[in-house]
Amino acid sequence: MHIVSVINYKGGVGKTTVTANLASELAWRGYKVLIIDTDAQASLTFSFVTPDQWDAKYKSDKTIKSWFDAIALGKEPPPLSDFVIHPEVVNKRVGKKGGKIDLVCSHLGLINVDLELATLLGGVNMTQAKKNYIKVHGKLKEAIAELAEQEDYDIVLIDCPPNFNIVTKNAIVASEQILIPAKPDYLSTLGIDYLQRSVKELVKEFNEYAELNEGTESISPQVLGVVFTMIQITSGEPIAAQRQYISQTKRLGVPTLKNYFRENKTIFADAPQALVPVVLNLYSSGTHSDIVTEIEKFVNEFEGLLEEL
Ligand SMILES: Nc1ncnc2c1ncn2[C@@H]1O[C@H](COP(=O)(O)OP(=O)(O)O)[C@@H](O)[C@H]1O
Numbered sequence: 362m363h364i365v366s367v368i369n370y371k372g373g374v375g376k377t378t379v380t381a382n383l384a385s386e387l388a389w390r391g392y393k394v395l396i397i398d399t400d401a402q403a404s405l406t407f408s409f410v411t412p413d414q415w416d417a418k419y420k421s422d423k424t425i426k427s428w429f430d431a432i433a434l435g436k437e438p439p440p441l442s443d444f445v446i447h448p449e450v451v452n453k454r455v456g457k458k459g460g461k462i463d464l465v466c467s468h469l470g471l472i473n474v475d476l477e478l479a480t481l482l483g484g485v486n487m488t489q490a491k492k493n494y495i496k497v498h499g500k501l502k503e504a505i506a507e508l509a510e511q512e513d514y515d516i517v518l519i520d521c522p523p524n525f526n527i528v529t530k531n532a533i534v535a536s537e538q539i540l541i542p543a544k545p546d547y548l549s550t551l552g553i554d555y556l557q558r559s560v561k562e563l564v565k566e567f568n569e570y571a572e573l574n575e576g577t578e579s580i581s582p583q584v585l586g587v588v589f590t591m592i593q594i595t596s597g598e599p600i601a602a603q604r605q606y607i608s609q610t611k612r613l614g615v616p617t618l619k620n621y622f623r624e625n626k627t628i629f630a631d632a633p634q635a636l637v638p639v640v641l642n643l644y645s646s647g648t649h650s651d652i653v654t655e656i657e658k659f660v661n662e663f664e665g666l667l668e669e670l
């Protein structure tokens with residue numbers, strides 16, 4: 362089973378759009394996919410369930426917030442399987458190759474959980490502080506490992522918020538791979554370098570503490586690559602300004618994927634409301650068909666990268 366975090370410090374760069382489309386195309390190809398929404402904005406959640414469904418069925422006790430709340434209260438959280446839902450509309454479109462998409466929803470109140478979790482850090486002495494650090498940052502990893510024993514997921518995708526708080530760190534600690542969606546512009550390029558450094562620091566810190574904590578394995582999440590989003594195409598290639606930032610990102614020494622998501626506000630903006638991501642939509646226009654082909658090529662490349670591991 363692969364565990365991949367989808368992350369970028371910047372909001373609005375297409376993380377959720379990439380996660381939703383990647384998950385759907387993989388499920389269509391026969392993969393059993395679990396997606397976990399760890400962003401308080403809950404865009405991934407609302408790409409697969411309606412706000413009414415969420416309000417009525419999940420909000421009170423079936424989101425990742427309730428799971429983290431238990432930890433914040435100092436309790437052992439319930440198994441993650443208690444929070445897994447099976448969004449119907451997209452799964453009807455997924456087809457008959459045996460694939461599926463399951464989802465752990467997010468909650469707007471998740472934003473406060475980080476502060477509550479932070480109160481669990483520290484301790485009367487260094488040993489206690491290190492134990493608490495592992496406890497607070499390693500919980501999602503443990504929970505996914507436990508879930509993997511009951512369910513046969515091929516891949517878990519974690520859609521991260523645009524920050525590096527405790528919830529995000531849980532996602533990184535749980536992940537073997539990190540996928541970085543990015544818009545080729547000035548601020549996104551800056552953010553990638555900073556993100557890589559933050560991940561390195563987290564890994565170093567976690568492993569230092571893990572060594573002292575019997576039974577805790579060390580972690581080594583790897584950057585799978587940067588996937589560029591919102592690409593503006595003229596004459597079959599990205600516009601010059603974006604090409605410049607793509608080259609700049611490559612010079613950071615971070616792997617970049619060859620395939621990208623093209624910018625198209627009309628096609629990408631309406632998909633979440635229909636509860637089926639663009640790649641699985643029925644299309645009528647040539648542009649839509651081109652975009653679907655591009656996403657399929659991205660997923661081919663993604664699959665290839667996972668196979669190389
Ligand atoms: N390739 C694209 N072309 C045009 N608009 C896009 C594209 N990808 C995402 N968007 C839009 O941009 C906004 C932010 O995208 P989202 O995937 O939610 O980003 P993030 O998760 O990084 O915050 C949304 O309104 C989404 O519909």
Ligand SMILES: [Mg+2]
Binds near residue numbers: 376378402404405521
């Ligand atoms: Mg998002």
